[in-house]
Amino acid sequence: MLVLGRLALLAGFCALWEALPRVGLADPELLPPFSTVLATLGELLARPALLADLGTTTLELLVAVALALPLGTLLGLALGENERLARIFDPLVFFLFSIPKSIFLPLFILTMGIGFWQKVAFGVFSTLFIVLMSAAAAVRSVRPDHVFTARAFGASRAQIAWRVYLPSMLPILLEGFRLAVIFGFTAVLLAEMYASRTGMGHQIASWGENFMLQRLFAGVLLLSVVAIAMNEAIRGIEARCSHWRS
Amino acid sequence: MQPLAELNRDAAPAPRGMIEVSGLNHAYATRQGPVQALENVALTVGQGRFTVIVGPSGCGKSSLLMMLAGLRAASAGQILCAGRPITAPDPDRVGVVFQEANLFPWLTALDNVAFPLTLRRAPKAERQARARAMLELVGLGDAATRYPHELSGGMKQRVSIARGLVQDPPVLLLDEPFAALDEQTRMAMGEELLRIWAATRKTVVFVTHSLTEAVYLADEVLVMSARPGRIIDRMPVPLPRPRSYEMMASAEFGRLRDRIWQQIKAPAR
């Protein structure tokens, strides 16, 4: 019933998208019908050049996240475990977290150019604070009485880390990782749109500038699906690791 | 204090479940200075005996139990279990059950019970068989795959007792294990514990606030004074076993309970 309802909603959305430009309620130049966009997407996906762009963007994101996750987690663990360190650094981290990262993009271009590593660096910069803050929150969510109990049954430090800290922290950590992927994707695409010769962001920007709306919409559709798929995949892992909560 | 220990080591080895505490003192360091929690506590619990400790709130019962469990070092004094000193948690000798069940919410009831065995890297089949047997023992054989949030307070506490028993330690320490339960469940759990104790013949040290519970369960009740905690009475409970609910109405039961009450009732301030 629920699934049916949701499918109906999706179908309705596509139908509306199809109908509005066809019956003249929307300008087909500005909003190409859904079927046209789908066809364009099919054409684009058959092109090696576009697949290369998609690959570049994905790789930038993956590398950025692969760097930000361990780095942010380690820093977060340090802050979460060390009271004194936390009291010094917490406000700083919090302020940095609240600043929009996009305003630093020109600085990244000035110092690093417009290549692959600049996108990665900006991606890391944009996600690090989220990972760091969720890791710190995750450590603080570990209950002392759980640690105490494990000790009472003779747990070593390594066993406490592995069998108490990790499972306690996992739900919050994964939530942070999921947000990091979303923010990282945004950051990498933004950097590509701003200044780049490759990548999906670069393509989207140039299709927009050149008024190629069929392609623009096809690109939007593609990236939306990719983003949703990544998000759902992590949510699936989250659900498996935190079913015991509540 | 030394001679007692020496004597035991030279003579026949102390029974597995025997606890001997002598000259135990403990002061907590606080910002206001040292807080004397225990003062010259000495006690002996014989193999297989059920000893209950009562005393006013804050008198150091939990502290004493933590020390027996090796979870906290005393400022001075000696704790022997089976003739050997306790200096660190030793789950082979001592099992612990806390006031809060303290189950790990991410593990099933079975895995919670098996946790101490997991720490020792026991083979999985053995772990599961042992844990299952303990769950049966506490009457939760059919709840093995449930998570803590799917269990009632009393069930959690029983899982916690099963976990305390899983390594088959000769000694079981329980710190107000039923305090969070309602009166009915509490009575039922007390009976349950006596049944398990009769079946396993462990040495039990049990802390409680309930005088009725104390008399109902104990071979001997140790009464502690307000802080700094000292043992001010050792009261044998000569009621026959198995204990029954009806005994609580007896004159003897009332007399025993009254004797404890007279000693711990707070002096009017």
Ligand SMILES: Nc1ncnc2c1ncn2[C@@H]1O[C@H](COP(=O)(O)OP(=O)(O)OP(=O)(O)O)[C@@H](O)[C@H]1O
């Ligand atoms: N970690 C600690 N640091 C400082 N003081 C402590 C600490 N733990 C306990 N105390 C103090 O030591 C005394 C004994 O505490 P303990 O918890 O052993 O009492 P208790 O008899 O178990 O009390 P209750 O019946 O309320 O559980 C109390 O006065 C308490 O304030």
Ligand SMILES: [Mg+2]
């Ligand atoms: Mg206590």
